[in-house]
Amino acid sequence: MKNRPAESIQFEEERAAQASPCAPSLDELARACAHGDPSAQQRFYETLRDDVYQVVLRIVGRNDAPDLLQQSFVQAFRSIDRFENRSSVRTWLYRLAVNECLQFLRRAKSKPVLPLDMEPMDPSPGHELELDDKELLEQALAKLEPGLRAAFVLREVERMTYAQIAAALEIPEGTVASRLNAARRKLRAILLDLGWER
Amino acid sequence: MQCDEAAKLLSAHFDGELPPPKRKEVQEHVATCAHCRSELASFQRLSDLAAALDRPASPNVWAGIQASLPAGASASSGRGPAAPGRRLRATLVAVAASLLLAALGWWGVVGSGLGRPKPMSAQLAPYFAEFATDPDRAQKSLSAAYTSRPITFERAEETLKFRPAASGALPPGYAVQSVRLFDMPCCQCLQTILRAANGETVCIFEHDGRHPLLPSDQPCIVADCRGRPTTVTQLEGRLAASWSNGDRAVTLAGPRRLEDLLELVAALEENSPGEAEHRRRTAPPASG
Numbered sequence: 001m002k003n004r005p006a007e008s009i010q011f012e013e014e015r016a017a018q019a020s021p022c023a024p025s026l027d028e029l030a031r032a033c034a035h036g037d038p039s040a041q042q043r044f045y046e047t048l049r050d051d052v053y054q055v056v057l058r059i060v061g062r063n064d065a066p067d068l069l070q071q072s073f074v075q076a077f078r079s080i081d082r083f084e085n086r087s088s089v090r091t092w093l094y095r096l097a098v099n100e101c102l103q104f105l106r107r108a109k110s111k112p113v114l115p116l117d118m119e120p121m122d123p124s125p126g127h128e129l130e131l132d133d134k135e136l137l138e139q140a141l142a143k144l145e146p147g148l149r150a151a152f153v154l155r156e157v158e159r160m161t162y163a164q165i166a167a168a169l170e171i172p173e174g175t176v177a178s179r180l181n182a183a184r185r186k187l188r189a190i191l192l193d194l195g196w197e198r
Numbered sequence: 199m200q201c202d203e204a205a206k207l208l209s210a211h212f213d214g215e216l217p218p219p220k221r222k223e224v225q226e227h228v229a230t231c232a233h234c235r236s237e238l239a240s241f242q243r244l245s246d247l248a249a250a251l252d253r254p255a256s257p258n259v260w261a262g263i264q265a266s267l268p269a270g271a272s273a274s275s276g277r278g279p280a281a282p283g284r285r286l287r288a289t290l291v292a293v294a295a296s297l298l299l300a301a302l303g304w305w306g307v308v309g310s311g312l313g314r315p316k317p318m319s320a321q322l323a324p325y326f327a328e329f330a331t332d333p334d335r336a337q338k339s340l341s342a343a344y345t346s347r348p349i350t351f352e353r354a355e356e357t358l359k360f361r362p363a364a365s366g367a368l369p370p371g372y373a374v375q376s377v378r379l380f381d382m383p384c385c386q387c388l389q390t391i392l393r394a395a396n397g398e399t400v401c402i403f404e405h406d407g408r409h410p411l412l413p414s415d416q417p418c419i420v421a422d423c424r425g426r427p428t429t430v431t432q433l434e435g436r437l438a439a440s441w442s443n444g445d446r447a448v449t450l451a452g453p454r455r456l457e458d459l460l461e462l463v464a465a466l467e468e469n470s471p472g473e474a475e476h477r478r479r480t481a482p483p484a485s486g
Contacts, residue, residue: 041267045260053256062254066342070259074266137247155213156248162215173215180209188240 026089034081045073048090051158052097058141058153059101068104072097087167094158094168098150105146133196140190148183155180199227204234212241257335258324262343265383318384322411329451330434333399337391346380346389354379354388363448364390364402366469369461371395392452400452400462411449412440423463430459439463 024032024040026047032040052072057065075096083092141149147169154160154168155176166173204227210216211224228234325343328336340346349357351365354377364374375391385406392400403411412418418431421439428441437459438451448466453459 038264041263042260045263049256049259050253054253057254058251066257066259066338069256070262070266070342073259073263077263077267133247134250134252137244137251152248156245157251162210162213177210177215178206180213181206184209184241184244185237187244 027085030080030083030089033077034083041077044076048093049073051090052093054157055094055150055153056097056101058157059098059146059150060104061142064104068097068101071100071104075100087164091160091164091167094154094160094164095170098154098168102146102150136191136194136196137187139194140187143190144183144186148179148186151176151179152183152187199223201227201231201234204228204231205237208234208237209241212238212245257339257342259339259342261321261383265344317410318382318405319410319413321383323413326411326413326433326438326451329399329401330436333391333401333452340380341378344380344382346378349377349379349388351377358386358388358404360404360443360446361469362388362390363404363466363469364392367465368392369458369465372400372462375399398452398454400450402466403449405447405449406445410440410447412438412451421460423460423467428460428463430456441467443467 024043026044029040029044029047033044049069053065053069056068056072060068072093076093079096083089087095141152144152150169151165154165160168162173162176165176169176171179204224207216207220207224211221211228216224228238325336325340328339351362354362355365357379362377364377368374371394372392375393376389377391378389380387380389382405387403387405390402390404392402394400405411412429412431418429421428421430423439423441428439430437430439432438433451435454436451437453437456438449439459440447440449441463442448450459450462450466453462
C-alpha cells in the first residue's frame with residue numbers, strides 16, 4: 001500500500017526554476033502582469049494554460065472547457081493587481097478557475113457534463129460500448145457533484161496539497177478531507193454501477 | 199481507534215496529510231480492519247486511474263483573452279473602478295517608457311511590437327494549423343477565441359455590402375454546413391463552412407483585403423484562376439488559397455487536390471462579382 005507524501009506545487013516551481021534559471025518566476029510574471037505588460041501576460045498564459053485547462057476540463061466537460069479557460073484568464077488579468085501573496089500564484093489562479101467553473105455549473109444546473117470522449121449511446125440493439133477503466137472514470141467524474149469533483153480533480157489530477165486545495169476552494173482543510181472521502185466513495189459506487197471491476 | 203473515526207480520516211491518511219501520531223493510530227486500525235483496507239485499496243485504484251487520464255492539449259484562446267481586455271492594460275480594468283493613485287502611477291510609467299524609447303531612437307521599431315495586436319495571419323495561424331488535422335476542433339477553438347454569430351447569406355449581403363462567395367451555385371458534392379460572422383480585431387469576417395460529399399471540410403473566409411489571413415512564411419505559388427491571381431499554399435497536407443476581389447479578400451482552405459481547389463475558387467468567383475457589380479445590380483432603376 002503506497003502512502004504517498006503530500007506533494008507541493010511550490011516544489012514543482014522550484015524544480016522548474018532550476019531547470020531554467022533565467023526564466024522569470026510566476027511571481028515576477030504576476031507582478032509584470034499587474035502593470036499591464038502584454039508580453040508578461042502572454043507568457044503567464046502560456047506557462048499556466050495547460051494546467052488550468054486540465055482542471056476546467058474535468059470540472060465542466062469538453063464542450064465548455066475552452067470558454068471557461070478563456071474566462072479564467074480574463075478574470076485573472078483583471079484582478080491580478082489585487083493578488084496578495086497569501087497563496088502561490090498558481091493556487092490563486094486555480095481558485096479563480098474553479099470559481100468560474102462552479103458559477104458556470106450553477107447557472108447551467110440542468111445541463112449534464114459531457115465526459116471527454118463519450119459519444120451518446122446508440123440505442124439500437126446490439127450496439128454495446130466497451131469502455132476501459134479510464135473512460136469509466138471520466139463518465140463517473142461527470143456524474144459527481146461539482147464541489148466534490150473539483151476537490152478530486154485538484155488532488156488527483158493536479159496533485160495539490162490539502163492546504164493548497166483549501167486555498168483554491170476557499171474551504172477549511174478539514175472540509176477538503178471530508179470532500180475527498182465523499183468523492184472517492186461516490187466515485188467507487190458510480191464506477192461499480194457502470195460495471196467497473198475493482 | 200474505532201472504525202467510524204478511522205473512516206473519516208482515511209482520505210487524509212491516504213494522501214499523507216495526517217500528523218504522525220494520528221497516522222500511526224489509523225495504520226494500526228487498518229492493520230486489523232478488512233473494510234478499511236478494502237477502502238484504501240479502492241482509493242489507490244482510483245488514484246492510479248486518475249494518473250492515467252488523458253491530458254488533452256489546451257486550445258489556444260489567447261486571442262480571445264486579448265480581445266476581452268482593454269488595450270494595453272489588464273490591472274485596474276476588473277470589476278470595480280481602479281484607484282486614482284494606481285491610474286496615475288500607470289500613466290506616469292507609460293509616459294516615462296515612451297520618453298525613454300524615443301530617446302533611444304527605438305520608437306519606429308518597438309512601436310510596431312508593443313501595444314498593437316498581432317497580424318491576423320499570426321492570430322489565425324493556430325486555427326489553420328489545427329484545421330488541417332481536426333477541422334471540428336479548430337472551429338471550436340476559433341469560436342472560443344472570437345465573438346461570432348450565425349448569419350444567413352441574405353443578411354450577410356445586407357451587412358457587408360457584397361454577395362457572399364458561397365451563396366450561389368457550388369461545384370457538385372459540396373453543401374453549406376454553416377455561415378457565421380466573426381468579430382475579429384481587424385474587421386468583421388464572414389466564415390462559410392462547406393462539407394464535401396467525401397466528408398472533407400472546406401472553410402471560406404471573406405474579409406477586409408488589407409488583412410491577409412494565411413501565414414506569410416509558408417512556401418506558395420501564384421496561380422492564374424480565370425484571370426485572377428490566386429495565392430496557393432499548403433497547410434499540413436491540405437491546400438489553401440487566397441485572392442482579392444476589390445477591397446475584399448477571400449481565403450479558402452481544405453481541399454487536398456489542386457484541381458478541387460481551383461474548381462472551388464472558380465465557382466466562388468462566379469458567385470461573387472465584387473462590390474462594384476453589387477452596387478450596379480442593387481441600384482434602384484433609373485426613372486424615365
